[in-house]
Amino acid sequence: MSHLLTAPHRWMLAAAGPDSGGIKVFQVVALAVLAPLALLSVHALIFGRRRRMIIPAAVLVAACFVTAAPALTQRGAELLGIGRGADLVAYLTTFAVIGCYFLVLYSHRRLRLQITELTRQLALAQLDSQRPRSGG
Amino acid sequence: MPNWKHHDIRIAYVIPAFNEGDVIASVIEGLRRDGPPGDVVLIDDSSNDSTSAAARAAGAIVLRHPINRGQGAALQTGFDAALRLGAEVIVTFDADGQHNPADLFHFIETLLTSNVDVVLGSRFVEGSADIPAARRVLLRAALLFTRLTSRVNITDTHNGLRAFRADALRRIRLTEDRMAHASELLDLIASAKLRYVEVPCHIRYTDYSMGKGQRWSAAPRIAFDFLLGKMMR
Numbered sequence: 607m608s609h610l611l612t613a614p615h616r617w618m619l620a621a622a623g624p625d626s627g628g629i630k631v632f633q634v635v636a637l638a639v640l641a642p643l644a645l646l647s648v649h650a651l652i653f654g655r656r657r658r659m660i661i662p663a664a665v666l667v668a669a670c671f672v673t674a675a676p677a678l679t680q681r682g683a684e685l686l687g688i689g690r691g692a693d694l695v696a697y698l699t700t701f702a703v704i705g706c707y708f709l710v711l712y713s714h715r716r717l718r719l720q721i722t723e724l725t726r727q728l729a730l731a732q733l734d735s736q737r738p739r740s741g742g
Numbered sequence: 743m744p745n746w747k748h749h750d751i752r753i754a755y756v757i758p759a760f761n762e763g764d765v766i767a768s769v770i771e772g773l774r775r776d777g778p779p780g781d782v783v784l785i786d787d788s789s790n791d792s793t794s795a796a797a798r799a800a801g802a803i804v805l806r807h808p809i810n811r812g813q814g815a816a817l818q819t820g821f822d823a824a825l826r827l828g829a830e831v832i833v834t835f836d837a838d839g840q841h842n843p844a845d846l847f848h849f850i851e852t853l854l855t856s857n858v859d860v861v862l863g864s865r866f867v868e869g870s871a872d873i874p875a876a877r878r879v880l881l882r883a884a885l886l887f888t889r890l891t892s893r894v895n896i897t898d899t900h901n902g903l904r905a906f907r908a909d910a911l912r913r914i915r916l917t918e919d920r921m922a923h924a925s926e927l928l929d930l931i932a933s934a935k936l937r938y939v940e941v942p943c944h945i946r947y948t949d950y951s952m953g954k955g956q957r958w959s960a961a962p963r964i965a966f967d968f969l970l971g972k973m974m975r
Binding site: 711712715718719721722725726728729730732733736 | 785803804805806807808809811815818819822823826827917919970971974
């Protein structure tokens with residue numbers, strides 16, 4: 607049992623890198639928030655078949671990895687030729703924000719269309735009570 | 743009335759209106775007096791003046807949106823209503839009195855006798871002498887945008903005077919509630935491969951109609967709404 611509890615801790619220490627100075631309180635708190643949200647979004651994506659969850663799920667899973675293993679972002683940045691891990695995180699955050707913005711816009715548009723259709727049906731219901739009169 | 747031969751064709755005029763109480767009665771009366779005979783369907787987009795009452799008194803069928811949804815939404819409501827009324831030709835007509843009902847004879851005659859699904863009004867087919875300079879530049883910019891995004895070969899993109907055959911209108915559906923509907927309509931016409939032709943129409947520019955018209959400041963928003971809608975459609 608104790609092995610199960612300490613295993614993630616060891617993995618995080620290793621992933622944080624040799625100069626990380628161990629796990630910070632911030633990482634533990636952030637992961638306590640992010641990990642359940644990531645699990646929920648992945649669950650909704652896979653089992654709920656909600657395709658629009660793909661961006662939130664990707665962002666949350668990535669956030670978990672970056673928080674747990676900051677050294678990974680540095681390696682990723684070097685691999686992409688960006689240089690600093692913090693820059694990679696900043697760029698990815700920008701893309702994630704843009705993605706989320708369009709996601710909200712899409713939801714807003716769907717809702718707007720539904721409101722318009724409801725308004726339209728209420729207006730068209732008035733048609734039955736009015737006899738058409740020919741012009742001219 | 744010119745020698746009108748199409749009394750057997752059922753025509754519906756769709757007029758979207760918002761706070762047009764001052765002019766709507768004269769617009770409808772002019773349409774009924776000077777245009778080809780047809781049902782006038784006015785969509786009151788939740789005006790807070792006497793638009794509905796004035797239009798009804800002038801002889802229009804009035805459908806009122808309980809909340810304001812924009813001109814595009816009102817137009818689509820009008821299309822649905824016209825089709826339910828059994829109209830064979832559906833004409834869109836502006837509520838601010840800038841269109842000339844006498845143009846409609848040529849409009850509808852062209853639709854019924856040519857091999858087309860849609861007739862679009864244009865201020866530029868026979869020159870553009872009457873158009874204020876600022877409005878002309880705005881319309882040219884809109885034209886360039888529409889040609890780039892929808893590949894529709896026309897001369898006037900934002901003209902509210904249009905005539906549709908009913909079966910053509912059933913093949914398109916507006917989703918842009920607000921002013922991007924004009925660009926969307928052309929895009930839908932192109933997507934549905936409807937046959938269209940432009941015919942000249944005369945616009946009466948008054949202080950009232952200019953005050954109701956689109957401004958430069960609205961252009962970026964309209965372009966954004968249209969592109970976003972096109973992407974999500």
